Amino acid sequence: MHFGDRMSSEDNFKGIFDSYDERSKSLMDLLPETDDITLITLKGHLIIEEALYSIVSSHCNFPKYIDDARLSFSQLSNIAKALISLPLHQTMFPAILKLNKLRNNLAHNISSDKAETLANEFVSLCGDSDKSDQELCEQVKVSICYLLGGLSVIGAASEMIGNMPNE
Numbered sequence: 001m002h003f004g005d006r007m008s009s010e011d012n013f014k015g016i017f018d019s020y021d022e023r024s025k026s027l028m029d030l031l032p033e034t035d036d037i038t039l040i041t042l043k044g045h046l047i048i049e050e051a052l053y054s055i056v057s058s059h060c061n062f063p064k065y066i067d068d069a070r071l072s073f074s075q076l077s078n079i080a081k082a083l084i085s086l087p088l089h090q091t092m093f094p095a096i097l098k099l100n101k102l103r104n105n106l107a108h109n110i111s112s113d114k115a116e117t118l119a120n121e122f123v124s125l126c127g128d129s130d131k132s133d134q135e136l137c138e139q140v141k142v143s144i145c146y147l148l149g150g151l152s153v154i155g156a157a158s159e160m161i162g163n164m165p166n167e
Helices: 004-029 037-056 064-068 073-083 089-109 115-124 136-163
Strands: none
Touching: 004 136, 037 064, 037 073, 037 089, 037 115, 073 089, 089 115, 089 136, 115 136
16 A cells, blocks of 8 residues: 555545535434424434435445345344444444334324333433433433434445455
């Protein structure tokens, strides 16, 4: 590898990370300022789904067909796990699947006695579980932001690794 190649790779690396960072920030701006845990969860689920689509699409030559496939959240999550180049499956994806369970519970039940338990389980899967000074709704929101940040890093790094020439 020549010095010029290294600079080109570093520029490419920075460009990929900047792109994911910009996408993540614009998605985080979509989370509403509210105490409504249902709204936060539904919007957050859509945002995480969009981040997963971004990861999957970045690994495809023809991403239009991913959109056309109308994948379920679970299918999309599994495809993202299969494509990422980093072994972080046990770090991020249990929380992503728990968010999906919480979303499904809230979206398909007028009232649910499981929602609070699912929300607490989701929050506990997203790092620091001592957020007792925050309302549960805020904890869910912070946890969604945690996932989005993690997916941004995973997506950018995985795309960069996938773009590296084989030597």
